[in-house]
Amino acid sequence: MIVEMKDIEMIYETWSEKTKVLDIPQFDIDIGEQIAIFGPSGSGKSTLLHIMSGLLLPTQGSVKVCGEFVHKLSEAQRDHFRSRNIGYIFQTFNLLQGYTAMENVLMGMTFSPGKADRAAAKKLLEQVGLGGKMKRRPYHLSFGEQQRVSVARAIANKPKLILADEPTGSLDPHNSVEIIKLLKEICKEHGCSLVIVSHNMDMISFFEHTVDFKKLNRTLQVQEALK
Amino acid sequence: MSFWRIIFNSIRQHIGSSILAVVSIGLGVALLIAVFSLREQTHKTFTEIGTGVDAVLGPKGSSLQILLNAVYHLEEMPGKIKWSYMKEVEKNPIIIEAIPFCTGHSYAGYRVNAIDRRFLTDFEYLPGHKFSFDEKENGKGRPFNAAKEAVAGWEVAKKLHLKLGQTFNPVCGTKSGDPVHMNDYIVFVGILAPTGTPHDRAIYFPLTTFYGLEGHGTATAKMAEDEKYREISGAYLKIKRIRNGAMHPGIQDLKFSINQSTDAQLVVPGEVLPRLFSIIGWVDYVFIAVSIMVLVLAGMFLFVALLSALRQRRRDMAIMRCLGATRRTVFGLVLSEALIICLIGGVLGLIFGHILVGIGAEQMKSETGIHFSGLYISTIDYLLLPSLVAIGIFTGLIPAIQAYRMGVLKNLLPVS
Numbered sequence: 029m030i031v032e033m034k035d036i037e038m039i040y041e042t043w044s045e046k047t048k049v050l051d052i053p054q055f056d057i058d059i060g061e062q063i064a065i066f067g068p069s070g071s072g073k074s075t076l077l078h079i080m081s082g083l084l085l086p087t088q089g090s091v092k093v094c095g096e097f098v099h100k101l102s103e104a105q106r107d108h109f110r111s112r113n114i115g116y117i118f119q120t121f122n123l124l125q126g127y128t129a130m131e132n133v134l135m136g137m138t139f140s141p142g143k144a145d146r147a148a149a150k151k152l153l154e155q156v157g158l159g160g161k162m163k164r165r166p167y168h169l170s171f172g173e174q175q176r177v178s179v180a181r182a183i184a185n186k187p188k189l190i191l192a193d194e195p196t197g198s199l200d201p202h203n204s205v206e207i208i209k210l211l212k213e214i215c216k217e218h219g220c221s222l223v224i225v226s227h228n229m230d231m232i233s234f235f236e237h238t239v240d241f242k243k244l245n246r247t248l249q250v251q252e253a254l255k
Numbered sequence: 256m257s258f259w260r261i262i263f264n265s266i267r268q269h270i271g272s273s274i275l276a277v278v279s280i281g282l283g284v285a286l287l288i289a290v291f292s293l294r295e296q297t298h299k300t301f302t303e304i305g306t307g308v309d310a311v312l313g314p315k316g317s318s319l320q321i322l323l324n325a326v327y328h329l330e331e332m333p334g335k336i337k338w339s340y341m342k343e344v345e346k347n348p349i350i351i352e353a354i355p356f357c358t359g360h361s362y363a364g365y366r367v368n369a370i371d372r373r374f375l376t377d378f379e380y381l382p383g384h385k386f387s388f389d390e391k392e393n394g395k396g397r398p399f400n401a402a403k404e405a406v407a408g409w410e411v412a413k414k415l416h417l418k419l420g421q422t423f424n425p426v427c428g429t430k431s432g433d434p435v436h437m438n439d440y441i442v443f444v445g446i447l448a449p450t451g452t453p454h455d456r457a458i459y460f461p462l463t464t465f466y467g468l469e470g471h472g473t474a475t476a477k478m479a480e481d482e483k484y485r486e487i488s489g490a491y492l493k494i495k496r497i498r499n500g501a502m503h504p505g506i507q508d509l510k511f512s513i514n515q516s517t518d519a520q521l522v523v524p525g526e527v528l529p530r531l532f533s534i535i536g537w538v539d540y541v542f543i544a545v546s547i548m549v550l551v552l553a554g555m556f557l558f559v560a561l562l563s564a565l566r567q568r569r570r571d572m573a574i575m576r577c578l579g580a581t582r583r584t585v586f587g588l589v590l591s592e593a594l595i596i597c598l599i600g601g602v603l604g605l606i607f608g609h610i611l612v613g614i615g616a617e618q619m620k621s622e623t624g625i626h627f628s629g630l631y632i633s634t635i636d637y638l639l640l641p642s643l644v645a646i647g648i649f650t651g652l653i654p655a656i657q658a659y660r661m662g663v664l665k666n667l668l669p670v671s
Contacts, residue, residue: 135261138580
């Protein structure tokens with residue numbers, strides 16, 4: 029298994045109230061698997077990805093990703109874990125605006141144990157169809173092209189798992205399809221697992237293995253029952 | 256992508272404020288370098304030149320004025336002393352030699368001093384250094400042998416393009432508008448090799464010439480003929496040395512007895528120079544204070560620039576953290592950025608400061624005859640690196656801590 033999550037609870041606390049957003053008894057993903065999680069906005073899908081990547085710690089439960097118990101790692105260890113094992117793709121791309129497409133991809137390698145390899149970065153950009161736009165900064169690229177740079181950056185550190193949080197949320201239907209196809213293809217080629225979360229059912233249809241977040245997250249089931 | 260590449264990219268992203276910070280730090284450093292270099296070189300040079308003269312026998316008046324006039328060719332001599340008194344002092348067993356001189360004349364803005372010929376042959380302008388006319392050392396000609404002959408210092412000869420055989424009419428006084436001895440033509444027979452002392456800026460001719468100049472009146476002319484009437488501005492005294500090169504302790508008795516008299520006073524440069532430095536010292540402190548204030552302001556500017564840059568780059572930092580950068584890494588990035596800006600500013604300031612001294616050195620040399628060097632390494636040069644590191648840490652620490660404490664997810668929003 030690439031991901032093994034057990035008895036996950038995530039509770040957000042403010043001074044006046046506690047809000048439980050996640051209650052997942054069990055969630056596993058096989059090595060090399062490509063999985064799409066769908067569900068409404070604000071249902072906690074991103075939080076789930078944050079927990080998998082070590083950006084967030086669950087209030088309770090066990091998270092084993094790429095063979096490491098993420099919830100037991102210190103913050104610095106989780107940063108290193110992420111640099112070695114995880115590629116992250118965001119809805120809003122989150123590219124560094126002051127850097128070229130090439131530098132953004134190199135940045136993906138910078139914090140991982142291996143050396144930042146310009147030739148590898150060039151190859152990745154060519155693979156995502158941006159061979160001629162390596163020196164352009166994000167604001168000189170279309171949204172579709174920016175997301176392609178994010179895909180290249182996510183794969184740059186040779187991760188075992190790619191987490192894509194609404195990767196087509198800012199794209200038109202044509203570019204959305206292109207990005208999903210590219211992601212699936214590139215993950216297959218590099219042998220890494222893919223987890224994508226989306227509320228766009230058109231995109232979900234590209235995946236054989238899909239998960240309804242409402243069924244996965246017991247908090248949502250309780251909320252639905254209360255309604 | 257290397258750590259340094261990220262830092263330089265970050266500096267590039269706020270290049271305007273970075274350049275301003277570099278310039279202001281550079282300016283502060285340049286000012287400090289220039290002030291310290293000139294201060295130390297002035298003290299060193301004044302002290303060194305002072306050591307060439309053991310003591311000056313001069314008239315009653317300000318001892319500092321006597322020293323400045325006799326050794327540095329500045330100011331005016333406050334009066335005269337009797338030749339006979341000088342001869343009396345010369346008999347003291349601790350005196351090796353007394354070289355009498357008369358000041359008060361000039362030519363083209365340079366002092367013209369009447370002096371005993373032994374000054375050119377025996378006198379040591381610095382310990383172990385006598386005047387030279389050797390062409391290999393950029394000198395020319397010979398010492399004066401006759402009344403109407405003169406020798407020019409190297410700086411005078413260079414500035415006035417003097418040649419051997421050329422004549423001049425001395426001015427009776429040192430200010431512009433003072434009368435010229437129109438009928439007295441003095442011929443240059445020698446040019447002294449450069450010494451790096453104020454002697455490079457003076458012209459010397461024999462004492463007999465001085466007394467015989469037309470217009471000095473019969474009383475002065477009489478001084479040339481009869482020693483009984485003769486007066487001089489002062490005399491350089493060479494004192495016997497004891498072990499370790501120290502001056503003979505008898506100098507204290509001699510000084511006491513001379514200073515008790517109404518005829519003259521004995522000025523020992525080593526005792527008077529500290530007074531000179533204390534008088535000009537406050538100027539140093541003002542310049543040092545101004546330079547430090549410029550540096551402090553530059554540091555504050557850098558601090559504000561870094562904070563504002565960090566505010567604009569919170570998202571960048573969060574993305575880096577998401578890609579695996581640790582809190583320590585982003586802390587190091589911000590702190591290193593501050594250090595690099597400080598070091599670039601410091602290095603530019605260091606170069607500019609030395610260039611400033613180099614440019615000023617020419618001007619100061621022509622004004623005072625004292626040789627300054629732009630390449631002189633002062634105390635501040637050694638303190639520069641640790642000081643800049645301290646400024647860099649001081650200004651970068653708070654922004655770096657802010658970067659360290661920054662939440663990743665909060666600054667990555669919106670994510671979906």
